Amino acid sequence: MSDSLVIPAGARYDVLVQGPKAGVSELQTLPYNTGKAGNRFPRATLATVRSDGEPMRPVALPTAFAPVDDLAKEPVVSRKTVTFTENKAGTLFYINHKQFDHNRNDFRSRLNTVEEWTIKNDSDEVHSFHVHTNDFQVMSINGRPQTDYGLQDTVDVPPRGTMVIRIRFRDYPGKTVLHCHVLNHEDAGMRAVLKIDR
Numbered sequence: 001m002s003d004s005l006v007i008p009a010g011a012r013y014d015v016l017v018q019g020p021k022a023g024v025s026e027l028q029t030l031p032y033n034t035g036k037a038g039n040r041f042p043r044a045t046l047a048t049v050r051s052d053g054e055p056m057r058p059v060a061l062p063t064a065f066a067p068v069d070d071l072a073k074e075p076v077v078s079r080k081t082v083t084f085t086e087n088k089a090g091t092l093f094y095i096n097h098k099q100f101d102h103n104r105n106d107f108r109s110r111l112n113t114v115e116e117w118t119i120k121n122d123s124d125e126v127h128s129f130h131v132h133t134n135d136f137q138v139m140s141i142n143g144r145p146q147t148d149y150g151l152q153d154t155v156d157v158p159p160r161g162t163m164v165i166r167i168r169f170r171d172y173p174g175k176t177v178l179h180c181h182v183l184n185h186e187d188a189g190m191r192a193v194l195k196i197d198r
């Protein structure tokens, strides 16, 4: 590990580091700007690592993690589009132009199938796509193939960007939700019900 390791805010990573030389190191976020309709966050310290005692012999760290279950190889049974939008004032947030209603089933999927979803961000700030119950594999962001991601449960969709994911509905039939993981967005409507049928 060098003196500091920087991770973009909003990202979710498993962190594997070699202990630094004796002394104190900080794990920091990058300063982060969520877009012209969004917010700016300064650099912040997430964790302080203190290293002391007998030095250990370093081993090579992996540089990429293959998906546990590579959905790129699976047949796609259904396709969906999820579009994030907001009003001009940035006070109301929508998925497919609707605000959340827990009595409505917005999406339906079938258990034990793989689907490919296109996630569109039609706004000028980052939205953080998150779906409960099943993890997903990111296939591309703005047309750039993503090949070294494992399964994840949250990913940022860039302003005016498009992302493609694949998701397998494993063992839970029933209702669940997907939403933007920016809390004031999900609280102001950016959430939808997904019903998984047997």
Ligand SMILES: [Cu+2]
Pocket: 126, 127, 128, 180, 181, 182, 185, 186, 190
């Ligand atoms: Cu959002």
